[in-house]
Amino acid sequence: MNCIIFSGILTLAFGGLLVPIVGNLFKLPREWVLNLFMLVFLIAGGLFLYGFGHGHIIYPNLFTTDTVSLLMTLFVWFTGAVVLITIFNTLKGVNNLSEILGVYAISLSGAILTLYANNFVSFLVAMELMTIPSYYLIMARLNTITTEAATKYFFSGALSTGFFLFGILVVYAITGDLQFSTINKAFHADDTFGILFFVFGLIAILSAIGFKMSFAPYHFYAPDVYTGAPASVASYLAGITKSAVAIPVIRLFFDALSFQKEDWTILLALLAVVTMTVGNLLALAQQSVARILAYSSIAHAGYILVGFASATSVLAITGIVYQAVAYILMKAGAFLIVTLLIYYYGIKTREQLRGFGKVNPFMAFVFTVLLLSLAGVPPTAGFIAKVYLFQSAVDAGMGWLAFIGLLNSAFAVAYYLWIIKEMYLEEPQGVEKPKDTSFLVPTMAIGMLAVLTIVFGIWVTPVVKASLAFTHLFPF
Amino acid sequence: MKFTQEPMLWFLLVSVSLLAIGVYGLLSRKSILKMIISIEIIVNGANVGLTAFATQHGADGIILAFFAIALAALEVAVGLTLLIILARKYGITFPEKINNLRW
Numbered sequence: 001m002n003c004i005i006f007s008g009i010l011t012l013a014f015g016g017l018l019v020p021i022v023g024n025l026f027k028l029p030r031e032w033v034l035n036l037f038m039l040v041f042l043i044a045g046g047l048f049l050y051g052f053g054h055g056h057i058i059y060p061n062l063f064t065t066d067t068v069s070l071l072m073t074l075f076v077w078f079t080g081a082v083v084l085i086t087i088f089n090t091l092k093g094v095n096n097l098s099e100i101l102g103v104y105a106i107s108l109s110g111a112i113l114t115l116y117a118n119n120f121v122s123f124l125v126a127m128e129l130m131t132i133p134s135y136y137l138i139m140a141r142l143n144t145i146t147t148e149a150a151t152k153y154f155f156s157g158a159l160s161t162g163f164f165l166f167g168i169l170v171v172y173a174i175t176g177d178l179q180f181s182t183i184n185k186a187f188h189a190d191d192t193f194g195i196l197f198f199v200f201g202l203i204a205i206l207s208a209i210g211f212k213m214s215f216a217p218y219h220f221y222a223p224d225v226y227t228g229a230p231a232s233v234a235s236y237l238a239g240i241t242k243s244a245v246a247i248p249v250i251r252l253f254f255d256a257l258s259f260q261k262e263d264w265t266i267l268l269a270l271l272a273v274v275t276m277t278v279g280n281l282l283a284l285a286q287q288s289v290a291r292i293l294a295y296s297s298i299a300h301a302g303y304i305l306v307g308f309a310s311a312t313s314v315l316a317i318t319g320i321v322y323q324a325v326a327y328i329l330m331k332a333g334a335f336l337i338v339t340l341l342i343y344y345y346g347i348k349t350r351e352q353l354r355g356f357g358k359v360n361p362f363m364a365f366v367f368t369v370l371l372l373s374l375a376g377v378p379p380t381a382g383f384i385a386k387v388y389l390f391q392s393a394v395d396a397g398m399g400w401l402a403f404i405g406l407l408n409s410a411f412a413v414a415y416y417l418w419i420i421k422e423m424y425l426e427e428p429q430g431v432e433k434p435k436d437t438s439f440l441v442p443t444m445a446i447g448m449l450a451v452l453t454i455v456f457g458i459w460v461t462p463v464v465k466a467s468l469a470f471t472h473l474f475p476f
Numbered sequence: 477m478k479f480t481q482e483p484m485l486w487f488l489l490v491s492v493s494l495l496a497i498g499v500y501g502l503l504s505r506k507s508i509l510k511m512i513i514s515i516e517i518i519v520n521g522a523n524v525g526l527t528a529f530a531t532q533h534g535a536d537g538i539i540l541a542f543f544a545i546a547l548a549a550l551e552v553a554v555g556l557t558l559l560i561i562l563a564r565k566y567g568i569t570f571p572e573k574i575n576n577l578r579w
Binding site (some may be wrong): 120121124125128132135136139142144147150151154155158159161162165166168169172173176177178 | 484488491492495498499502508511515518519521522523525526529532533534536537539540543544547550551554555557558561562565566
């Protein structure tokens with residue numbers, strides 16, 4: 001991978017390690033700690049931008065540098081900075097805030113490193129660098145609910161790591177190789193036992209990825225964890241980590257496992273149908289806003305799976321990448337707005353949102369834009385992503401999958417519009433203006449995410465160009 | 477040598493049975509400590525297989541096994557933190573006692 005990008009990732013990781021120590025040694029006030037973290041983020045962002053045209057290649061067997069991973073780096077970095085500001089503003093009462101921010105920076109460095117993984121070893125290590133600090137992040141505010149969420153996330157995550165190791169073991173036993181780009185040439189299992197064994201390994205890998213991206217049979221932890229954790233942390237877990245995992249999974253499925261596409265696409269198509277339907281139907285039944293967004297994140301994992309299921313189409317990778325870009329902006333942004341609603345207004349359920357458009361018009365407008373993007377309404381990035389995904393499903397000869405996806409999108413509009421209706425068409429019911437008025441800075445930061453969803457809903461060229469260049473790297 | 481032949485098959489059998497024991501333990505035990513030990517068993521089962529196949533395919537498997545050992549240590553560190561928090565602050569060592577979150 002590009003050594004300048006790698007030094008940016010190291011800046012984030014070591015900044016997360018050193019800034020809390022410096023802050024505690026010199027007894028810096030909290031604003032200074034946040035400023036130091038913003039400095040670390042700025043240096044890292046400068047290195048990421050500088051790395052676009054410069055830098056030598058290091059670790060060529062473990063990590064790769066391509067257009068999509070560079071593009072996603074910028075999105076993850078920017079969204080990560082917005083999440084950092086919101087975590088700082090909404091977790092003020094926490095004793096060890098500087099350590100929480102440090103753990104968050106380390107986890108974010110893992111998320112960016114995951115984008116470049118090109119090998120089972122680096123994929124596993126980067127994914128765990130991302131996941132293990134997030135167990136602590138969930139317990140940022142220590143009480144029974146967050147501890148329970150952390151326990152659930154920890155045990156499902158640890159089990160998924162074990163399954164992933166077993167899947168790697170199976171692939172390694174059959175092919176003797178761990179690098180994505182050479183596995184497909186090394187695969188030769190001609191006897192029945194070998195193929196059965198390989199299917200076992202594929203299911204193990206799929207369940208590990210399913211835990212990380214919350215696919216249908218493995219989604220049970222997701223709503224509990226996303227509502228139990230502080231909502232700002234949930235925006236990191238639901239928005240950033242899930243999109244970051246999707247990029248190396250593209251390399252895994254389209255490159256390493258590209259030799260038996262017909263066998264696993266139908267399995268992924270079924271999983272996509274179940275995931276979309278479960279997520280959308282259960283979201284309709286919820287009252288809590290955070291829980292609605294948690295179930296809608298499961299539904300969006302289903303839309304990404306539509307792209308993986310239509311792997312024989314050239315458009316599939318464009319769809320997946322666009323969905324990852326759009327998802328990282330709109331889901332992280334929507335969860336961050338929920339964070340502000342809970343912290344400043346005490347609003348948790350849909351009823352309490354009544355008339356919120358009159359209480360805080362700016363925040364309500366930003367939330368509306370993000371919800372419309374999640375629903376897939378035209379001038380937003382969510383719409384373009386769905387166009388590419390369903391078009392690729394039709395191209396791959398799975399028109400029924402595109403049809404079910406469209407039906408699900410129609411379902412989904414119901415609960416997003418319901419929230420918007422409660423905000424604008426009802427009268428306010430005793431929602432008080434908060435005494436703490438520091439919500440303006442995080443709201444404006446989240447507003448930039450909302451602006452980006454509209455910008456990338458109109459200006460499609462950068463993402464499409466990057467993903468087309470990415471598509472040419474794979475055998476079709 | 478193929479992985480279905482004599483010595484390799486036995487290593488594979490040990491490895492997969494360790495996975496089965498670990499998953500069974502994780503699902504059936506109620507104490508957090510026993511669940512953490514089950515996770516260790518799963519990861520070590522994978523390590524047995526990786527190390528065995530590294531004798532056939534070159535050093536990649538052993539490298540991955542080293543990484544996996546480090547990951548298992550990290551996971552135990554997090555798990556013991558959870559156990560200490562639950563036991564000291566709330567006096568619970570059985571995760572089924574906490575059920576605030578329901579779907």
